[in-house]
Amino acid sequence: MSILPRAALLIAALALSACSTNDRFKNGSGTGAGAGAGAGAGAVVPGSANDPRSPAYFQQSVGDRVLFLVDQSSLTDEGRRTLDGQAQWLMTNTDYMATIEGHADEQGTREYNLALGARRANTVREYLVSKGISSARLKTISYGKERPIEICSEEACYAKNRRAVTVIAAGGLTS
Amino acid sequence: MRHVTQLATAALTALAMLLPLGATAQDGPLRIEITEGVIEPLPVAVPNFVPETPAATEMASQIARVVTEDLVGTGLFREVPASAYISPVTSFSAPVQYADWKAINAQALVTGAVSKDANGRINVKFRLYDVFAGQEMGDGLQFSGTEAGWRRMAHKVADAVYSRITGEGGYFDSRVVYVAETGPKDDRRKRLAIMDYDGANTQYLTDSASIVLAPRFSPTGDRVLYTSYETGSPRIFVLDVASVGRRELPTAGGNMAFSPRFGPNGQQVVYSMEQGGNTDLYSMDVNSGQSTRLTQAPSIETAPSFSPDGSQIVFESDRSGSPQLYIMPASGGEARRISFGQGRYGTPVWSPRGDLIAFTKQNKGRFHIGVMRTDGSEERLLTASFLDEGPTWSPNGRVIMFTRETQGAQGQSSLYSVDISGRNLKPVRTDGGASDPAWSPLQR
The missing domain is CATH 3.40.50.10070 (TolB, N-terminal domain)
Known part of the structure; x- marks a missing residue:
């Protein structure tokens, strides 16, 4: 059992920023000619991390993941706060779908961890639905212990691997 | 390729x-x-x-x-x-x-x-x-x-x-299907491989484009069930060993399906399916594609394995609060718990002789491969390491092969075998990293 350092959460979120989906470029509005050119200080570059409508912003500023305690699939207070932000973003940005990926640390068997990851992903899904997000926009998948982001065999790494990540992709229901 | x-x-x-x-x-x-x-x-x-x-x-x-x-x-x-x-x-x-x-x-x-x-x-x-x-x-x-x-x-x-x-049956003329692994822990590539029991004649059965997990032989060794992410989420596939042709089993659409294993008649497959975050056990007739639900519980039910006569299924469930082993009739129904020692139990596999159940045990930060009788008595731990899991039986029920993963950022998986007496623990030769072995029956 461990308490998660808040900084760890943030670092994990930032570290993942390179993996964001490419699809957002296809669907983004207002990415016409010159959108990026000449963007001065303080200008919002559509699609970039300082565009509040971008998946990159979702990932880095809203926070795309919640972490879980050992063997648990219930949300922490911090997790709920993150998901409140996610729900708000999804309410505003209706062009996007989300896939919630559930993960486990390397303790535990492959099969059990697959099931545990599914539980975690579903916990997030249900919370977002309870906040008004249509379940049709939310998919879940479990990777069990197959896709760790941290590779040490210590609690510091395990804590970051026990996660559910909300991955944003273009493809709204009403577009 | x-x-x-x-x-x-x-x-x-x-x-x-x-x-x-x-x-x-x-x-x-x-x-x-x-x-x-x-x-x-x-x-x-x-x-x-x-x-x-x-x-x-x-x-x-x-x-x-x-x-x-x-x-x-x-x-x-x-x-x-x-x-x-x-x-x-x-x-x-x-x-x-x-x-x-x-x-x-x-x-x-x-x-x-x-x-x-x-x-x-x-x-x-x-x-x-x-x-x-x-x-x-x-x-x-x-x-x-x-x-x-x-x-x-x-x-x-x-x-x-x-x-x-x-005076025992042999086990040398047999094969092992497993997951061949390459790459670091945070970018591991997996593909199915098959080899002779001693590591000779390795062949690859899938490419490493998507995650593949836990292959299992049919009772005659001609087909292999496994879990693959090739359609995006975990689904069960059956692969013909000779032709390497494969098809997805028709489990219910949209749900994650995994942990398949053949029954002794080679027609029935028992597996786990997740629905709304909850994982239960199902069985399918592979010819008709018809599935039957075997468990209905809010807990996780997974890692099922048939008794050699096909009448019972041993599986893992956390219905008691932590993962433990249970046995139920092959058609579903009331299950009795058989594991009562300290720690968490998983991946039970019924021995081909019917007398023992091999399992993975996790206790005090260590993993073990162990065996117990089918009533849960006479539990014996055969191994201990940072991470041992996923036992599979030799055709004569004398030897167990399993995955051992080493600790730390450079951790690698490899295959080991151990006699059910606990003696003769040794690595199994493979080309590169390896996990999730499944031992074939004796070849004919």
Whole structure:
């Protein structure tokens, strides 16, 4: 059992920023000619991390993941706060779908961890639905212990691997 | 990319064609009681087989080598080195000089001969002698097959020797399907591979474009069930070993399906499916594609395995609050818990003899492979390490193979085997990292 350092959460979120989906470029509005050119200080570059409508912003500023305690699939207070932000973003940005990926640390068997990851992903899904997000926009998948982001065999790494990540992709229901 | 050369399936025929030597009754016949656990391995001499045609010379010594490795690899035998031999074996039919083998304490002697006929087929024959009794054990046997299948013929010889001396079925002429792994922990690539039980003749059955997990043989070894992410989320596939063709099983759409295993009739498949975050057990008739739900609980139910008679299923569930082992009728219904020790239990696998259940146990930060009787009694832990998991049984129920993963950022998976006595723990040779082994039945 461990308490998660808040900084760890943030670092994990930032570290993942390179993996964001490419699809957002296809669907983004207002990415016409010159959108990026000449963007001065303080200008919002559509699609970039300082565009509040971008998946990159979702990932880095809203926070795309919640972490879980050992063997648990219930949300922490911090997790709920993150998901409140996610729900708000999804309410505003209706062009996007989300896939919630559930993960486990390397303790535990492959099969059990697959099931545990599914539980975690579903916990997030249900919370977002309870906040008004249509379940049709939310998919879940479990990777069990197959896709760790941290590779040490210590609690510091395990804590970051026990996660559910909300991955944003273009493809709204009403577009 | 799937460049699998289909194994030239050697049509191996065992012909009891050789006359036994004149045998007389002796007391204290050569015998290893392996249920007792062997302390002192039995000395065995396997001189190079006699090449009866010039083209068979190299193969004759290779076959003797594989026979020796099979026997010594059990931990029940030790090799009497050729350098100790007093008289060479130059003729398969000449009488055995027992005194010469007694003098170097070779308690068992295996002699053999190899010939290659005009069509390129290989014939292998052998005899087994109880040196101290001064008599042959059983009749000589002959196997024939293609040249490409020479290792199988060696394994057949070793299986017969093992079987005669221990009274147990053999396990050398068998294969292992597993997940071959490359790359670091945070970018691991996985593909299905198949090899002989001793690591020879590796072939890859899938590419590494998507995650593949936990392959399982059909009861005849002709098909493999496994879990793959190739459609995006975990689904169950069945693969024909000979053609390497595969198809997805028609589990309910949109739900994650995993942890499949064949029933003993090769038609029924039991598996886990997740719905709304909850994982339960189902069974499917592979021909009709019809599924039946076996459990209905808010807890996780996974890792099912049939009893050899197909009447029961052992599985893992956390309905008590932590993962434990349960047995229920194969059609579903009330389950009884069988694991009561400290720690968490998972991946139970029923032994082919029906008497034991192998499992993974996690306790105080360590992992173990263990066995217990089917009523949960007589639990014994056979291994201990940072991470051991996923036992699979040898065809004769004497040996367990499993995944061992080392600790830390550079952690790698590899295969190990251990006797059910807890002795003879050793790595299994694979090309690169390996996990999730499944042992085939004996080949025919």
